[in-house]
Structures are given as structure tokens and as C-alpha cells.
Amino acid sequence: MNIVVQKFGGTSVASLSTQLxxxxxxxxxxxxGNKVVVVLSAMAGExxxxxxxxxxxxxxxxxxxxxxxxxxxxxxxxxxxxxLLKNQGIRARSVLGFQAPIRTDCSFGKARIVDIDTTAxxxxxxxxDVLVVAGFQGCEDGRRITTxxxxxxxxxxxxxxxxxxxxxxxxxxxxxxxxTTDPNICSDATKIDRIAYDEMxxxxxxxxxxxxxxxxxxxxxxxxxxxxxxTFSDEQGTLVCQEDDDMEAVLVSGIAYDKDQARITLVHxxxxxxxxxxxxxxxAERKILVDMIVQNPSKGSKTDMTFTVxxxxxxxxxxxxxxxxxxxxxxxxxxxxxVSKVSIIGVGMRNHSGVASRAxxxxxxxxxxxxxxxxSEIKVSFLIDxxxxxxxxxxxxxxxxxxxxxxxxxxxxx
Amino acid sequence: MNIVVQKFGGTSVASLSTQLxxxxxxxxxxxxGNKVVVVLSAMAGExxxxxxxxxxxxxxxxxxxxxxxxxxxxxxxxxxxxxLLKNQGIRARSVLGFQAPIRTDCSFGKARIVDIDTTAxxxxxxxxDVLVVAGFQGCEDGRRITTxxxxxxxxxxxxxxxxxxxxxxxxxxxxxxxxTTDPNICSDATKIDRIAYDEMxxxxxxxxxxxxxxxxxxxxxxxxxxxxxxTFSDEQGTLVCQEDDDMEAVLVSGIAYDKDQARITLVHxxxxxxxxxxxxxxxAERKILVDMIVQNPSKGSKTDMTFTVxxxxxxxxxxxxxxxxxxxxxxxxxxxxxVSKVSIIGVGMRNHSGVASRAxxxxxxxxxxxxxxxxSEIKVSFLIDxxxxxxxxxxxxxxxxxxxxxxxxxxxxx
Numbered sequence: 001m002n003i004v005v006q007k008f009g010g011t012s013v014a015s016l017s018t019q020l021x022x023x024x025x026x027x028x029x030x031x032x033g034n035k036v037v038v039v040l041s042a043m044a045g046e047x048x049x050x051x052x053x054x055x056x057x058x059x060x061x062x063x064x065x066x067x068x069x070x071x072x073x074x075x076x077x078x079x080x081x082x083x084l085l086k087n088q089g090i091r092a093r094s095v096l097g098f099q100a101p102i103r104t105d106c107s108f109g110k111a112r113i114v115d116i117d118t119t120a121x122x123x124x125x126x127x128x129d130v131l132v133v134a135g136f137q138g139c140e141d142g143r144r145i146t147t148x149x150x151x152x153x154x155x156x157x158x159x160x161x162x163x164x165x166x167x168x169x170x171x172x173x174x175x176x177x178x179x180t181t182d183p184n185i186c187s188d189a190t191k192i193d194r195i196a197y198d199e200m201x202x203x204x205x206x207x208x209x210x211x212x213x214x215x216x217x218x219x220x221x222x223x224x225x226x227x228x229x230x231t232f233s234d235e236q237g238t239l240v241c242q243e244d245d246d247m248e249a250v251l252v253s254g255i256a257y258d259k260d261q262a263r264i265t266l267v268h269x270x271x272x273x274x275x276x277x278x279x280x281x282x283x284a285e286r287k288i289l290v291d292m293i294v295q296n297p298s299k300g301s302k303t304d305m306t307f308t309v310x311x312x313x314x315x316x317x318x319x320x321x322x323x324x325x326x327x328x329x330x331x332x333x334x335x336x337x338x339v340s341k342v343s344i345i346g347v348g349m350r351n352h353s354g355v356a357s358r359a360x361x362x363x364x365x366x367x368x369x370x371x372x373x374x375x376s377e378i379k380v381s382f383l384i385d386x387x388x389x390x391x392x393x394x395x396x397x398x399x400x401x402x403x404x405x406x407x408x409x410x411x412x413x414x
Numbered sequence: 415m416n417i418v419v420q421k422f423g424g425t426s427v428a429s430l431s432t433q434l435x436x437x438x439x440x441x442x443x444x445x446x447g448n449k450v451v452v453v454l455s456a457m458a459g460e461x462x463x464x465x466x467x468x469x470x471x472x473x474x475x476x477x478x479x480x481x482x483x484x485x486x487x488x489x490x491x492x493x494x495x496x497x498l499l500k501n502q503g504i505r506a507r508s509v510l511g512f513q514a515p516i517r518t519d520c521s522f523g524k525a526r527i528v529d530i531d532t533t534a535x536x537x538x539x540x541x542x543d544v545l546v547v548a549g550f551q552g553c554e555d556g557r558r559i560t561t562x563x564x565x566x567x568x569x570x571x572x573x574x575x576x577x578x579x580x581x582x583x584x585x586x587x588x589x590x591x592x593x594t595t596d597p598n599i600c601s602d603a604t605k606i607d608r609i610a611y612d613e614m615x616x617x618x619x620x621x622x623x624x625x626x627x628x629x630x631x632x633x634x635x636x637x638x639x640x641x642x643x644x645t646f647s648d649e650q651g652t653l654v655c656q657e658d659d660d661m662e663a664v665l666v667s668g669i670a671y672d673k674d675q676a677r678i679t680l681v682h683x684x685x686x687x688x689x690x691x692x693x694x695x696x697x698a699e700r701k702i703l704v705d706m707i708v709q710n711p712s713k714g715s716k717t718d719m720t721f722t723v724x725x726x727x728x729x730x731x732x733x734x735x736x737x738x739x740x741x742x743x744x745x746x747x748x749x750x751x752x753v754s755k756v757s758i759i760g761v762g763m764r765n766h767s768g769v770a771s772r773a774x775x776x777x778x779x780x781x782x783x784x785x786x787x788x789x790s791e792i793k794v795s796f797l798i799d800x801x802x803x804x805x806x807x808x809x810x811x812x813x814x815x816x817x818x819x820x821x822x823x824x825x826x827x828x
Binding site (some may be wrong): 016019054056057062064068076080082084087093096120143144145151330407 | 433468472479482490497508534557651746
């Protein structure tokens with residue numbers, strides 16, 4: 001049984017006319033003899049309407065009831081779309097989270113998929129050619145409805161593809177695929193044909209908002225090939241898949257940026273064992289996500305500690321650290337929110353040094369000062385003044401020749 | 415564990431302000447230490463909105479998908495109402511059809527409850543003081559969502575009361591209870607304090623639209639006391655319950671009417687065995703509901719056969735009978751839709767004749783011609799010209815002294 005999974009977002013199912021367009025997309029693999037599993041979001045605007053309703057009722061809605069409420073959005077879009085298919089004589093039916101069943105943990109509002117029992121699904125596929133699965137929702141062991149968080153339908157789709165061992169998981173979106181960088185900033189940005197899971201994870205977490213991060217983690221774990229493509233054309237999009245030699249031959253695959261960064265510096269912290277824990281544990285407890293961390297070389301028994309947090313968390317972070325001033329033992333607390341992070345991403349970096357130094361030079365030539373650096377196996381990130389973000393992205397995009405397919409390692413001068 | 419079941423309709427849950435009123439009703443039995451099971455309909459207008467959406471999509475929506483679609487209405491109202499309760503610190507949760515579970519057959523759109531497994535419900539009642547149950551919906555064995563048909567929330571409520579052995583099942587409505595007849599026609603109509611299941615079945619099936627018929631059948635079968643009462647006051651309403659001596663002492667309990675009647679006459683039908691089957695089986699196959707049937711005495715080998723059907727079915731009925739003209743063997747086919755049925759109802763009739771003849775006289779005094787008569791143990795129905803409906807209802811209401819509690823059997827002159 002050849003199975004193709006397709007996922008469509010809220011804009012695609014928002015009206016009868018857009019659903020008819022979606023039906024055309026479904027008909028392609030259907031006519032080729034595949035079983036098609038279509039994962040749908042709620043009609044655009046519906047989830048927000050339901051959230052607003054809940055907030056009219058109470059200030060802090062119960063999380064479990066909220067999930068039961070908002071999950072009706074996908075239930076409606078799936079029922080309507082199934083009606084369209086059945087009306088065309090196609091053997092189709094809707095499948096809700098509890099019917100699949102898509103089993104999740106009990107974290108209402110941000111549940112994680114634990115397991116998809118495929119017994120019932122394969123039975124349904126015997127009698128049906130198209131299953132219309134409600135995205136974004138699952139069901140915990142006590143039979144209560146859960147939701148997977150914003151963008152959760154991507155994860156639903158990838159999870160279905162993994163469970164059903166589908167040929168491919170097509171994610172339809174309003175852009176033609178994944179780009180080497182944000183085309184709004186850099187007109188030279190080009191569509192990437194194939195990108196490795198790890199690269200996509202770095203791209204997604206840094207603002208290339210094409211896919212929910214968790215769906216990429218899922219795809220990587222179960223080796224699901226994800227095809228990100230446009231709802232508005234039949235063109236090939238971007239394949240997110242396992243790393244291969246061709247990908248590694250390219251030094252840099254993309255440039256990402258993230259303006260949601262704020263920098264905190266603790267001046268003259270005592271350089272003693274346990275001081276890092278004293279600083280970062282209280283932040284972790286408050287679910288403040290610390291990203292880049294730099295510790296300057298000690299001067300005597302003192303050191304400076306600099307790190308970044310999301311801009312929205314800066315006030316709370318400062319409050320926590322001020323309260324712990326004597327416990328941690330620092331002299332001064334500095335902060336700045338006029339910063340951003342620009343990152344160079346590529347699995348090719350694994351086998352090649354020299355990317356960072358080449359980037360330094362390129363940024364220096366444009367007089368862009370680097371405030372912090374952090375590196376991983378496949379990524380180099382720079383913290384810079386926010387106002388230089390666009391210039392830095394364009395400079396690096398050009399430096400690594402991403403407008404013409406990137407630099408092949410043979411030609412790398414690292 | 416004392417359990418009270420309460421059911422509220424669409425108008426009662428339509429907005430935040432009306433839901434706050436419903437909350438007050440729930441607080442009464444809750445404060446008295448009862449566990450409360452609240453059965454809710456969809457917010458007024460929501461079911462129609464969803465039906466309209468489906469009809470925009472396709473002309474003949476798939477029944478199973480339709481149920482999945484419209485069941486979101488109750489899901490939304492239950493989630494919102496549970497949020498309100500939880501916000502007040504009440505241990506409450508919503509319960510959907512598949513969560514209870516309320517098991518039904520597979521007749522999508524008009525499913526019948528097969529069974530309510532109370533294991534999960536009693537477990538929920540250990541941890542919660544109020545369960546907010548979605549009315550109108552159930553779940554068939556294949557885990558698909560079903561709905562019980564218009565007014566199905568009444569049946570949901572009675573079924574919950576039966577399954578949980580609740581003290582009482584309160585049905586809140588926009589009228590103060592069940593009346594001796596339609597107050598819009600007869601200003602003398604009075605509220606009935608207690609009415610027997612069988613009487614209520616006759617009243618309900620004939621246009622006293624307070625309770626869905628099936629819910630009364632259910633209540634009778636499981637001996638559930640149903641309290642029909644007003645959402646807008648704390649006054650006692652009408653108890654629908656088992657027949658007792660007091661009820662039997664009253665000759666007539668109420669007058670019902672039904673304008674949705676059309677009369678068909680087959681003139682000079684051959685009076686041979688099997689002719690009735692030849693007429694009525696084809697109608698039954700087309701789900702045309704035949705109500706009153708009268709066969710005139712034979713003249714030789716011929717007879718006249720007259721019966722009534724709902725007005726909407728008259729064309730189809732005539733078509734069926736015309737097609738079968740030679741098979742059945744009749745001389746002429748007559749029809750009239752300007753007729754209505756007026757019925758006298760009362761368990762007291764069981765032990766007393768004379769009700770019919772008394773009614774004949776009263777109607778004759780007003781020059782109302784009786785076209786057909788049918789009788790059962792607790793009911794006498796007259797088919798009359800539709801234009802006399804209101805006059806007949808008022809005449810019979812007065813004749814049997816329903817404005818002053820009805821005629822006690824001692825004083826009956828039958």
C-alpha cells in the first residue's frame with residue numbers, strides 16, 4: 001500500500017473555493033493509485049475566534065477545556081472537506097485525534113505525541129482511499145482531547161507519515177519551499193532543493209518559520225522525507241531529508257537571523273565552582289530560555305558572564321538576577337535589547353574549518369562589530385547590533401555564494 | 415451518591431450572560447451536596463450555522479460527516495460552561511459523547527442510544543462535582559460521532575439520569591411546564607403538576623413540543639422522573655412520572671392538536687384479504703407515516719379506505735397509490751389537506767367510557783363536523799376541518815373542565 005501524506009494549513013481550507021483547490025492537490029496522488037492521508041488545520045481565523053470566545057468567558061481558561069474548545073476548529077474543516085470528497089464519489093472519511101488514535105501526553109495546549117496506534121488507521125485504509133485527519137489534536141489516555149501547540153498540524157502530518165510508513169509527507173504552505181535566507185531581506189535568496197534535518201532544525205529555530213521545529217525533530221527521528229511546497233503551484237519545493245554527500249559538499253546552506261534576542265552581562269562574577277548553576281538554574285525554573293553564553297577569561301578571581309534571552313523575558317531575567325545579587329556575587333548587571341543573532345548554517349562545516357574566520361572578515365569589511373560568537377558542528381552564530389541585521393545577512397549570503405548554489409568544498413579557501 | 419441531572423437548551427447557553435444564569439441553577443443542587451450532571455445543547459443558532467455551512471459545501475452532505483460537524487456545537491458550549499465553573503473553583507469538566515461513552519447505533523443523524531457505560535462516568539464523579547455532558551451526541555462502535563436528531567439533548571439527559579440512577583432529571587425550557595393545551599389557542603390552559611408517561615407521549619407526539627418523544631419513551635422504560643420547568647423562575651414545573659391513582663381519578667388530562675394532517679381516500683377498493691398490505695406496505699417502505707386509518711363497512715365486495723399522512727408527504731403518497739392503481743384495484747383516489755386532528759388525552763379514560771360521546775355532543779353543539787375518529791386506551795382523536803381547530807380545542811378544554819383541574823371521575827356522567 002503506497003501512502004502519501006499531505007498537510008494543508010488554515011488559509012488553504014478557509015473557504016469552499018480554497019478547499020476545491022486542495023481537492024485538486026489530493027487528486028494527483030489519488031489518481032496515481034496511492035492512498036492519501038490529508039492532514040488539515042482549522043479554517044483560517046477559526047482558532048483565534050475560539051480563543052477570543054474563551055477569553056470573553058474567563059481570564060484564565062482551563063487548559064483541558066481550552067483544548068476541547070479549539071479542537072472543534074479542525075473537526076469542522078475535516079468534516080467539510082470529507083463531504084466534498086464523498087460528493088465526488090471518493091471513498092473518504094474524516095479521522096479525529098481520538099479516532100486514529102493519536103495518543104499524546106497530558107500537557108494540554110502543548111501535548112507531545114506518544115504513539116500512533118495504526119491498527120484502526122490501516123483498517124480504515126482498507127475501506128477508504130482518502131483519510132482526512134484532524135491536525136493539531138490528539139487524545140490522552142483518559143480520552144480527553146489534547147492539542148499540540150501552534151503549528152502542531154505539521155507535527156501531526158509527520159507523525160502520521162512516520163506511523164504509516166508513507167512514501168513522503170508533503171507540507172503545503174504559502175511559500176515555494178525553504179530559502180537560503182529570508183527573501184524579504186535578501187532578494188538574492190534562492191530556494192533550497194534538499195536540506196538535511198539538522199540544517200532545517202537550525203533554520204527553523206532561527207526564524208525561518210516554514211515548519212514547526214518539533215515536526216522536523218520527528219521527521220529526523222523516524223527518517224520521514226518532508227516535502228515543503230507551495231499550495232499555489234505544482235513546482236517542486238524543498239525536500240527535508242537525511243544528510244548525504246552532496247549536501248556535505250556545500251560549505252554553507254543558509255543564513256538565518258533572529259531579532260528576538262536580548263543580552264545580559266554580569267560584571268565581575270566570582271569565578272568559583274557552582275556559579276553558573278547559581279545563575280542559570282533559577283532562570284530555567286522560570287522557563288526562561290537562555291541561548292548564547294560567553295564567559296570572558298578570568299581576571300584574578302573574577303570573570304564576566306554574558307548571555308542572551310528572548311526580548312520578552314528581559315525584565316523577569318533582570319528581576320531574578322537582582323534578587324540573587326548577593327548569592328551569586330557580582331558587581332554590576334548590564335543589559336541591552338538592541339541586538340540580534342545572525343547564523344551561518346551548513347552540514348558542510350562539519351568537515352571544514354575556516355567558515356567562521358571567513359565570516360569575520362566579511363562582516364569586518366562592512367564595519368559590523370561582533371558582540372558574541374557561538375559555534376556548533378553545523379552552525380556559527382554572531383550576536384551583532386540589531387540595526388546591522390539585514391546588512392549582515394546580505395553580506396554573508398553573498399560571501400558564501402548562496403545566490404548561486406553555495407560554495408563547493410573543493411573551492412573553499414578556509 | 416445523590417445525582418441530579420439538569421438539561422439546558424440552546425437559548426440558555428447562547429451567551430456569557432445566559433450561561434451565568436444557568437450556573438445559578440446548577441449551584442442549587444450543588445450547594446445541597448448533590449453531584450450535578452449538566453447536559454447542554456449547542457449555543458442557539460450554532461447548529462443552524464453549521465448546517466448552512468455544510469449545505470454551502472455540497473447539496474447532500476454525507477450523514478456521518480454531518481454528525482461530526484454539528485456535534486462541535488455542543489463541544490463548544492460544554493467547554494465554555496466548564497471554564498466558567500472551574501473559574502469558580504468548582505471541580506467540573508466537560509464530557510463528550512465518546513468520553514462518557516454514550517454508545518449508539520450507526521444511524522447517523524437520528525441515532526438511538528444503545529447503552530451508557532457508567533464505569534468512566536462514576537470514576538469522573540469521584541473527582542468532580544459537576545459533569546458538563548454534551549447533549550445530542552453519542553458514539554457508535556467504530557468510534558464515529560453520531561447525533562440523536564433534533565431535540566436529542568432531552569434524550570441524552572434522560573438517558574444519563576437512567577444510567578446514573580439520578581434522583582431527578584430536570585429539563586429546563588422557556589415555558590413553565592406542560593399545559594392542558596396550547597396556551598396560544600386557549601387562554602384558560604393551565605399548567606399540569608403531574609402527568610403520566612403515556613399521557614405525555616400522546617401530548618408530545620401531537621404538537622406539545624416541550625419534550626422530544628424519544629426522551630419520554632426512555633423515561634418510561636427506565637422509570638426516570640422528569641421535571642419540566644422554566645429557566646426563568648424557580649417555580650415547580652410539571653413532573654412526568656409513573657401513573658398513579660390520583661392521575662387516574664381525572665377523566666381527561668389535556669387536549670392536543672396536530673394541523674400537519676392530510677386525508678387520503680381510496681374509493682371502492684376491492685374488499686379482499688391482503689388489500690391493506692398492498693396499500694400500506696409501499697408507503698411504509700418510503701417511510702411515510704400513516705396515522706389514522708378508517709375502513710368503511712363493505713358494500714358488496716367493495717369498501718372505502720381513508721387514512722391520514724403528514725401534509726409534506728401527500729404528493730408522494732398520491733404518486734405511489736396512482737402507480738399501484740391496478741394492483742390495488744380502486745375506483746377513485748381523493749385527498750384533502752385542509753384537515754387537522756384534535757385529541758383528548760387522559761389515563762382516566764382507561765376505566766371510563768363516555769368520553770367520546772361527551773366530546774361528540776360538545777363538538778356538535780358548535781356545528782363542528784367530525785370526519786374521522788380513532789381511539790386508544792387513553793386517547794380519542796377527531797379529524798376535523800382545519801379551520802375549526804382552535805374552536806374545537808377550546809370547546810373540549812371547557813367541556814372537560816381543564817381550566818379548573820379537570821373532571822374527577824366521581825362526577826363523570828359518561
